[in-house]
Amino acid sequence: MTLTLYGFGESGNAYKVALMLALTKTPWRLEFVPFFAGGARTPEFRAINEMGEVPVLVDGDVPLAQSGAILDYLAQKTGLFGGQGEADRREILRWTLWDNHKFSTQIGTTRFLLNFIPEDKRPVGAIPFLQGRLKVAYAVLEKHLEDRQWMVGDGPTTADLSCCSYLFYPEPWGFDLADYPAISRWLDRIRALPGWLHPYDLMPRAFPPAP
Amino acid sequence: MTLTLYGFGESGNAYKVALMLALTKTPWRLEFVPFFAGGARTPEFRAINEMGEVPVLVDGDVPLAQSGAILDYLAQKTGLFGGQGEADRREILRWTLWDNHKFSTQIGTTRFLLNFIPEDKRPVGAIPFLQGRLKVAYAVLEKHLEDRQWMVGDGPTTADLSCCSYLFYPEPWGFDLADYPAISRWLDRIRALPGWLHPYDLMPRAFPPAP
Numbered sequence: 001m002t003l004t005l006y007g008f009g010e011s012g013n014a015y016k017v018a019l020m021l022a023l024t025k026t027p028w029r030l031e032f033v034p035f036f037a038g039g040a041r042t043p044e045f046r047a048i049n050e051m052g053e054v055p056v057l058v059d060g061d062v063p064l065a066q067s068g069a070i071l072d073y074l075a076q077k078t079g080l081f082g083g084q085g086e087a088d089r090r091e092i093l094r095w096t097l098w099d100n101h102k103f104s105t106q107i108g109t110t111r112f113l114l115n116f117i118p119e120d121k122r123p124v125g126a127i128p129f130l131q132g133r134l135k136v137a138y139a140v141l142e143k144h145l146e147d148r149q150w151m152v153g154d155g156p157t158t159a160d161l162s163c164c165s166y167l168f169y170p171e172p173w174g175f176d177l178a179d180y181p182a183i184s185r186w187l188d189r190i191r192a193l194p195g196w197l198h199p200y201d202l203m204p205r206a207f208p209p210a211p
Numbered sequence: 212m213t214l215t216l217y218g219f220g221e222s223g224n225a226y227k228v229a230l231m232l233a234l235t236k237t238p239w240r241l242e243f244v245p246f247f248a249g250g251a252r253t254p255e256f257r258a259i260n261e262m263g264e265v266p267v268l269v270d271g272d273v274p275l276a277q278s279g280a281i282l283d284y285l286a287q288k289t290g291l292f293g294g295q296g297e298a299d300r301r302e303i304l305r306w307t308l309w310d311n312h313k314f315s316t317q318i319g320t321t322r323f324l325l326n327f328i329p330e331d332k333r334p335v336g337a338i339p340f341l342q343g344r345l346k347v348a349y350a351v352l353e354k355h356l357e358d359r360q361w362m363v364g365d366g367p368t369t370a371d372l373s374c375c376s377y378l379f380y381p382e383p384w385g386f387d388l389a390d391y392p393a394i395s396r397w398l399d400r401i402r403a404l405p406g407w408l409h410p411y412d413l414m415p416r417a418f419p420p421a422p
Contacts, residue, residue, distance in 0.1 A: 051309055051351055066308040069301055090280055097277040098262055101311040109344075125336020133320075140262055 003028040006048065006056040008035050008206035010116070012108055012166035013067040014055040015199040020071055020161050022202060023195045024078040030203055036116065037209040068096040071158035083157045091152040095159040102137045106130050107166040111173040116207055131174045138180060145182040149189060156193060164190050168199055214239040217259065217267040219246050219417035221327070223319055223377035224278040225266040226410040231282055231372050233413060234406045235289040241414055247327065248420040279307040282369035294368045302363040306370040313348045317341050318377040322384040327418055342385045349391060356393040360400060367404060375401050379410055 005021065005028055007014025021028040033039040033054050040052050049056045049065045057064045057073070064070045072093075075082030083092050110130045113122050141163065144151070151159040167175075167187055177184050190196065216232065216239055218225025232239040244250040244265050251263050260267045260276045268275045268284070275281045283304075286293030294303050321341045324333050352374065355362070362370040378386075378398055388395050401407065 050355060051313075052347070064301070064305075066305045066312070068308040069305040072304060073301065090275070090284065093283060094275075094277045094280040097279040097308070097311050100308050101277070101316050102262075105312050105316060123336040123340040125334040125338075126340040127336075129334040129337040136263070144261060 001027070001060065004031050004058040005029070006031045006033050006045075006058075007054045007203050008033050008039075009200050009203040010169075010205055010207055011035065011054050011203075012104055012169065012199070013053070014203060015168070016067040016161050016165045017055045017057055017070050017074070018199070018202040019165065019196070020074050020081065020158065022197055023161075023193055024074065024080045025195065026074065026078060032204060033206070034209060035206045037206075039206070068093075068100055068158075068162060071096065071162060075158050081156060081158045081161065083153050083155075083159075088153045088157065092157050092159040095151050096162045098140075099159075099162045102133075103141070103163060104166055106134050106137065107173060107175070110134065111166065111169065111171055114173050115171040127174075134175070138175065138183070142180045142182050145186045149186070156190065160186075160190060165199070212238070212271065215242050215269040216240070217242045217244050217256075217269075218265045218414050219244050219250075220411050220414040221380075221416055221418055222246065222265050222414075223315055223380065223410070224264070225414060226379070227278040227372050227376045228266045228268055228281050228285070229410070229413040230376065230407070231285050231292065231369065233408055234372075234404055235285065235291045236406065237285065237289060243415060244417070245420060246417045248417075250417070279304075279311055279369075279373060282307065282373060286369050292367060292369045292372065294364050294366075294370075299364045299368065303368050303370040306362050307373045309351075310370075310373045313344075314352070314374060315377055317345050317348065318384060318386070321345065322377065322380065322382055325384050326382040338385075345386070349386065349394070353391045353393050356397045360397070367401065371397075371401060376410070 003021065003026060005014065005017055007018060007030060033045065035054065039045060040054055046052055048063050051065055053065065055067055055070060057070045064073055083089060110127060113127055150156050151163060164187060214232065214237060216225065216228055218229060218241060244256065246265065250256060251265055257263055259274050262276055264276065266278055266281060268281045275284055294300060321338060324338055361367050362374060375398060
């Protein structure tokens with residue numbers, strides 16, 4: 001059965017799920033959410049996800065939300081990208097939580113402020129503050145990847161898909177891959193996975209919103 | 212066997228774990244981390260957790276990190292606060308991720324900026340920005356709790372322990388419980404659980420750092 005993903009191109013969290021669907025060759029269709037025109041805040045959308053966020057994945061009559069929970073669901077459903085055994089499962093959960101807690105959230109916010117709102121509406125102090133916190137996170141990721149190929153265990157897992165997603169976007173947010181050779185090599189490995197696609201080749205962009 | 216929790220009083224993420232240990236009557240001891248004196252950034256601590264964060268829980272020779280992963284581990288180990296069945300497990304994961312993504316992270320940061328650094332070092336624009344984002348999150352939580360007793364299913368789970376933790380702290384960060392009656396009633400229910408303790412009764416404070 002074809003799964004339905006609610007998302008849009010700029011959402012790194014939706015991209016985590018779209019990439020998992022692509023890499024596992026799971027049949028899916030996109031339900032485009034016009035985010036920048038308020039598409040995640042309508043009563044209709046909140047009836048699907050009370051959190052008012054994409055991604056949402058609908059499998060049959062079950063709507064799933066939060067990218068980390070959806071990735072866990074798809075790893076179970078497909079038997080792919082879930083690692084080997086309980087120790088891997090715990091490590092995947094640990095890095096997925098770290099990503100949600102310290103990494104993707106702050107990248108997404110900083111990139112949003114720098115690229116998707118008018119310059120005169122940017123909360124000036126917020127951007128360098130978030131960028132400073134992100135430097136700590138980049139260093140943690142770089143160090144973790146210095147002596148290994150993948151985030152957890154011997155092969156790619158949903159922990160890689162969660163942590164990598166925002167790093168494939170072209171909009172600037174104060175991050176230069178040249179400073180992080182281990183992260184760069186890891187992204188090359190992910191890009192080489194059969195079926196990998198760039199976010200804007202998986203989902204159309206929602207910015208700028210249609211007038 | 213007695214588990215060892217690395218933490219300190221002000222850490223809401225460590226409190227999530229300490230509260231779970233207290234409520235499940237699991238024997239544990241605290242390894243106090245002098246956070247405000249740099250205790251989470253030493254080479255010794257990074258050897259235990261490369262993420263440079265508390266909480267870390269050590270059970271035997273396995274160190275576990277990220278509060279959400281530790282709560283999942285303890286729910287499995289004790290058979291408590293893990294909900295009923297697979298649907299509950301998914302909902303617990305969903306709300307734990309939401310908490311890490313949208314709620315505890317932003318509360319912890321805002322509270323830190325307003326209470327634990329010198330006033331002249333506060334990144335002024337960051338605080339109202341984070342407070343604005345948090346208002347959206349408070350509304351999501353309030354609405355979720357309006358017609359239910361607990362975050363997931365019919366009883367308390369680790370999703371409650373994850374989402375509630377920062378709300379028990381006394382330091383101001385721009386949140387007034389009086390505005391959120393459903394959240395207030397839910398906190399009262401959690402406070403009434405046998406074995407509940409306030410964060411500062413479970414772990415000593417690390418602020419101000421010893422001179």
